[in-house]
Amino acid sequence: MKAAVLTDYDPSLSRQQFVLQQEVPDPEITSPSDIVVRIGGAGVCRTDLHIIEGLWRERVSVELPYIMGHENAGWVEAVGGSVESVKVGDPVICHPLLSRGQTLAARRGNDMHAGGAFPGIDSDGGYAELLKTSERAVVKLPQSLAPKDVAPYADAGLTAYHAVKKAAVNLVPGDYAVVIGIGGLGHIGVQVLKALSGAAIIALDRSEMALQLGRESGADHTVRADGTELDQVLALTGGLGAQVVIDFVGEGDSVAKGLKMTRNAGFYYIVGYGGKVEISTMDMIVSEKSIVGNLVGTYPDLVELMALADRGLVKLATREYRLNDANSALHDLHRGQVKGRAVLIP
Ligand code: ZN
Numbered sequence: 001m002k003a004a005v006l007t008d009y010d011p012s013l014s015r016q017q018f019v020l021q022q023e024v025p026d027p028e029i030t031s032p033s034d035i036v037v038r039i040g041g042a043g044v045c046r047t048d049l050h051i052i053e054g055l056w057r058e059r060v061s062v063e064l065p066y067i068m069g070h071e072n073a074g075w076v077e078a079v080g081g082s083v084e085s086v087k088v089g090d091p092v093i094c095h096p097l098l099s100r101g102q103t104l105a106a107r108r109g110n111d112m113h114a115g116g117a118f119p120g121i122d123s124d125g126g127y128a129e130l131l132k133t134s135e136r137a138v139v140k141l142p143q144s145l146a147p148k149d150v151a152p153y154a155d156a157g158l159t160a161y162h163a164v165k166k167a168a169v170n171l172v173p174g175d176y177a178v179v180i181g182i183g184g185l186g187h188i189g190v191q192v193l194k195a196l197s198g199a200a201i202i203a204l205d206r207s208e209m210a211l212q213l214g215r216e217s218g219a220d221h222t223v224r225a226d227g228t229e230l231d232q233v234l235a236l237t238g239g240l241g242a243q244v245v246i247d248f249v250g251e252g253d254s255v256a257k258g259l260k261m262t263r264n265a266g267f268y269y270i271v272g273y274g275g276k277v278e279i280s281t282m283d284m285i286v287s288e289k290s291i292v293g294n295l296v297g298t299y300p301d302l303v304e305l306m307a308l309a310d311r312g313l314v315k316l317a318t319r320e321y322r323l324n325d326a327n328s329a330l331h332d333l334h335r336g337q338v339k340g341r342a343v344l345i346p
Contacts, residue, residue, distance in 0.1 A: 001026050002346065003128035004326035007065040009054040018052050018330045019068070019127065021323075027124065027132035032082035035133050037092060040147025041320075042126035043071030044329045044342040045155055045184070050274075051121070052330070060122040069127035069344070070096045070120030071154040073147035076138070083135045091147055092138040093306065094131065095299050096120065096155050101136055112295045126151075127326055129346045139302050142310045152184060152316055152341040153305055155296060160189040160248070161305045162297030163269045164196060167244045170267050173198030176237045178261055179219070181248035181272060182210040184341035189246055189271075190217040191314045192305075199244065202236060204229055209339055213317060225254075233261045241266060251275035262289050269294055318343045 004019040027036055048068045050056060073093040076086050086092060099106045099114035106114035119125045119133060141150065150157075171177055177199040179189050186205070193201050194217075203214030204223045211222040223232045234241060241263035247254055250272030259279060262268040265288045270277070277291060297305075308314045317340025321329040329342040 001129040002323065003067050004323060004344070005065045006052065006068055009057070009064070010052050011054050013049060013053060013334055017327055019326050021326075024067070024128070027130055029078055029080045031134075032080040033135045034080040035076055035083060035086065035135055035138055036078040037072065037074040037094060037131045037133055037138070038077040039072055039126050039129060039131055039346050040074040040091070041072075041149070041151035041343040041345050042069040042323075043152030043154065043156060043184070044321075044326075044333055044344060045071060046333065047121070049330065049334055056121065060118070062122050067124040067127050068120050069125035069131075070118065071152045071156060072120070072126035072131050072133075073141070073151040073154060074131070075147065077130060080135075085135060086138055086140055091141040091145070093141055093147070093150055093154050093302065094119075094126075094133045095137040095139065095302050096158070096296060098134045098137050099299075109298050109300055111298050127323065127344055129323075136299070139299070139306055141306065144310050145306065148320065148343055148345055149316065149318065150306070150309060151343050152318065153188075153302070153309065156184045156341055157188045157305055157314070157316065158297035158302050159271060159294065160185045161192050162301050163246055163271050163294040164189050164192040165301065165304075166292065166294070167246055167267060167269055168193070168196035171197040171199040171244055175199040175243040176202060177244040177246065178202045178204055178233055178242040178258075179214070179246050179248065180204045180254050180258055182214040182217070182219075183248065184338070185271060186210075186248040187213045187217045187317055187340055188314060189248060190214055190219050192308065194218040195308055195313045202233060202242065204233070207336065213339055230257050230260055237263065240264075243267070245269065246271060248272045259289070259291070264288060266290075267292060316341060320345055
């Protein structure tokens with residue numbers, strides 16, 4: 001099969017060719033629960049840039065060359081002997097983790113903490129024509145949703161949904177929720193907030209293109225991150241800050257400012273990463289703020305998100321690239337030139 005293969009790390013992200021187009025062996029069914037999916041679309045994630053930089057090298061053991069791509073959807077191409085829930089030809093979206101079903105964490109629904117493989121991160125992913133996954137990971141798509149249009153929900157959407165679902169139980173009408181970073185995840189976060197809560201939504205970003213996407217996604221207010229964003233949010237929220245801040249950036253000054261935008265007894269959710277949280281224990285007790293980490297999402301989260309998408313309550317902004325143009329997609333993402341999410345199509 002054809003694949004875009006990562007052969008070398010590039011810590012400064014300066015190479016023209018991050019990945020190489022190569023012919024590689026097709027993945028094969030080796031366990032009864034395996035499924036091979038013919039890729040309809042694979043989302044291009046900022047994590048892929050972090051992988052190329054070598055940021056994940058210490059965290060996961062993966063040998064180069066390997067194939068990135070952890071946001072995958074397509075059609076079932078082949079199934080192992082014990083697979084019963086899908087058949088060849090079914091359209092599916094792939095939960096990014098092949099979690100171990102017998103672990104207590106998996107039985108409790110915490111797929112992210114149940115061990116197992118993470119194709120595209122620690123093993124071959126979907127920047128290819130075919131992907132090996134498992135029956136536990138696939139969600140059958142409703143008729144209304146085409147694989148290439150939904151692939152980024154597998155991680156970008158799922159991660160946004162997981163964080164917003166946690167936040168929504170802490171929001172009532174009259175509250176404010178700030179969404180920092182209106183990119184591939186943030187624009188889904190705004191729509192899910194709209195669907196799950198009655199809070200007024202403030203979309204915050206440096207770029208006017210992103211703020212426009214925030215408005216199209218349903219934000220009630222937009223704030224340009226031009227250095228005055230903290231004051232602007234405080235002005236909108238009567239000087240108190242927002243009950244919920246969801247930070248899809250998580251680096252630079254967004255962390256310090258995001259925490260300051262969070263009102264006392266409010267909640268700050270970290271989704272984007274790369275920076276550091278610094279707050280004194282005294283500030284923590286006086287403010288009673290909660291700081292919450294978020295990692296991908298559960299299988300039920302993905303099923304629920306597909307239900308929202310099926311009803312048209314969440315829509316993805318995507319930009320399509322051919323698989324053999326993967327380097328353009330990665331460079332465009334690196335330069336901040338993708339509105340919404342880039343998707344590779346074999
Ligand atoms: Zn991702």
